[in-house]
Amino acid sequence: MQEILEAVHAAARPWIGAGAPAPGIPALARVDGASFGVALATVDGAVLGAGDWCVPFSAQSITKAFSLALVLSQDGTAAWGRVGHRPSSHRYNALSELEAEFGIPRNPFLNAGALAVVDRLLEITGGDACASVLSLLRTEAGNATIGVDERVVADELIHSDRNVAIAHLMAAFGTLRHPISVVMEHYVSQCGIAASCRDLALAGLFLARGGLRADGSRLLAGTDVRRLHATLLTCGMYGASAEIAHRIGLPAKSGVGGGVLAVVPGRGVLCAWSPGLDAAGNSIAAVAALEQFTSITGWSIF
């Protein structure tokens, strides 16, 4: 497997540096565009990687899968009453679809959907939404040093007009229960969590284990894991989700920090990272790496 990850790194090399950093978060644009890492954590306890696989980067929207898992663990099927599970062809921070659909976000991985999930998580945790996501990541990854990059958070709060507009629109429709400033603070802090490919692959293993955490306790029921996987496959890579399903064939979640997390149910979790993004907001080199990995190994849900 180590050789395969090295081959994946080599195959991704022509794509490293391609694309652009996320617009509107200057701290992300300062990350070295030549960075690349890929990690694999397996259900039988192996964790390995290539390139910058132990370097922390801004997890951004990858954290949306973890906050959703926490809400699903509490609410189960009822979670889907506040947020849909249909794909969107709009950008992750679009407003028009939300207005047309009466303030109910299409899916939990759009910014609107993630704000609705954070709003519910604030209720569940008694106001500690971001801390609960951080704690889940730290415990599952076995790394207490995973933290929030406050420079990224500060930059994002300065450039948050669009997300604040989304929150106001949802508040106008009655979708949010907490003050907009509180929801925004927790959402942006959650997005600002910095973790490495290694950390994220380990932290996501409960998805590959059918909902079981590292200590053997159950985080999610089987039905909720299945629904989370289906939503990742169809919505996790934004407007490019169908294209990515075609290329990689795994439930996956990207973030504008350049990371992509992909789950191989029953086998393990992959995380690839490289900062350059395509127009949909997905890392070009990370997607190329995951495509190469599934082509070599045949690990796919199809």
Ligand SMILES: NC(=O)CC[C@H](N)C(=O)O
């Ligand atoms: N796609 C992403 O990773 C978007 C997250 C980013 N923090 C935002 O709100 O715009």
